[in-house]
Amino acid sequence: MIKSNQGQTGPKSIPGKKNSSMNALKTGLFAKSTILPFEDEVQYKKHNKQVLKSLSPENAVEQAIVQQIADSLWRGARLELCSTMKRDEVFTQLTPQVLAELLGIEGKRQARAPDYLVTPNHQFPQKDLVLPKKCLQQFDHLVKNVKGVANYEAVWRQYPQLFTTFHYWLKAGATVDLFMSDFKALNLAWQKNPRVIEERLEVFNDHCWFMVHFEELRPQIRTWMASWYFLRAQESHSITKNDDLLMKERRHCQSLLDTYYKMRKSTQEHVLFRQRYLEALPPLAITGTTSEEDGSFEVNDSKDQKLENEMQKSEVESVT
Numbered sequence: 561m562i563k564s565n566q567g568q569t570g571p572k573s574i575p576g577k578k579n580s581s582m583n584a585l586k587t588g589l590f591a592k593s594t595i596l597p598f599e600d601e602v603q604y605k606k607h608n609k610q611v612l613k614s615l616s617p618e619n620a621v622e623q624a625i626v627q628q629i630a631d632s633l634w635r636g637a638r639l640e641l642c643s644t645m646k647r648d649e650v651f652t653q654l655t656p657q658v659l660a661e662l663l664g665i666e667g668k669r670q671a672r673a674p675d676y677l678v679t680p681n682h683q684f685p686q687k688d689l690v691l692p693k694k695c696l697q698q699f700d701h702l703v704k705n706v707k708g709v710a711n712y713e714a715v716w717r718q719y720p721q722l723f724t725t726f727h728y729w730l731k732a733g734a735t736v737d738l739f740m741s742d743f744k745a746l747n748l749a750w751q752k753n754p755r756v757i758e759e760r761l762e763v764f765n766d767h768c769w770f771m772v773h774f775e776e777l778r779p780q781i782r783t784w785m786a787s788w789y790f791l792r793a794q795e796s797h798s799i800t801k802n803d804d805l806l807m808k809e810r811r812h813c814q815s816l817l818d819t820y821y822k823m824r825k826s827t828q829e830h831v832l833f834r835q836r837y838l839e840a841l842p843p844l845a846i847t848g849t850t851s852e853e854d855g856s857f858e859v860n861d862s863k864d865q866k867l868e869n870e871m872q873k874s875e876v877e878s879v880t
Contacts, residue, residue, distance in 0.1 A: 594631045625820045632813035639806040654678055654788050662784045672766045680781045691725050692768035698722035699765045712757055713746050726764050
């Protein structure tokens with residue numbers, strides 16, 4: 561006979577139960593609570609106040625609709641953040657080296673692919689490309705003519721832009737500067753290691769190559785990134801589903817706003833109609849005045865009554 565498990569089957573504390581109730585949480589769109597455990601309650605309250613201030617509800621019904629609008633906007637912002645994070649997760653798997661391989665870049669240059677290669681919107685001002693272009697030209701000439709010399713002290717003056725720019729590029733990682741302080745000679749430590757200079761120059765050349773050719777690589781980068789993104793079937797399906805939920809929530813919020821503004825318009829039209837109705841009413845035939853002495857109410861005669869009284873008064877005077 562198999563005995564049932566008599567041990568603890570879940571958290572016992574109230575905070576633990578609250579956290580475990582969110583185990584199945586995915587998007588939070590259908591969660592019972594509008595604000596999720598990881599969200600800032602103070603920010604949520606501030607968000608509600610801003611929405612209430614913007615729409616200015618005038619009665620309980622309008623206030624209830626405005627609260628629904630505020631909650632819908634809150635959920636929409638959460639879904640949009642979720643979609644952005646999922647996209648970032650997909651693209652973090654596409655490394656610069658992988659993209660360089662897709663672009664047909666091979667060898668050591670592929671391994672040296674810069675981080676901005678997976679950012680197709682990255683920009684290099686044209687003025688920043690002037691020196692890298694000259695460095696590429698001078699490096700090609702150096703490789704064809706003087707590579708492998710025993711000491712670059714007698715060579716570097718033929719390639720001033722290449723070695724000067726190379727000097728400042730090295731300062732970010734090298735402990736010893738390429739040039740002496742007067743920039744008239746190579747540092748002795750570098751003169752003794754021409755092979756190290758050549759290795760670092762190759763790395764620097766690849767750095768310049770990616771900068772100079774990034775603009776022409778940009779269309780291919782976009783194409784390969786799009787292909788990579790849509791080929792990630794599972795991630796793509798998840799993101800598409802999340803986008804559908806986001807659009808659904810936005811339509812729901814717009815529907816609430818339409819309902820709210822129709823209600824406000826209907827109320828304003830009713831007030832305007834009431835005002836015009838009262839203005840269109842004819843004046844009363846009989847108006848009343850209040851006596852200042854005893855506070856009694858006296859009824860003023862109409863025009864016909866006044867005429868009749870005057871006629872009776874004239875008849876009495878004629879008899880006397």
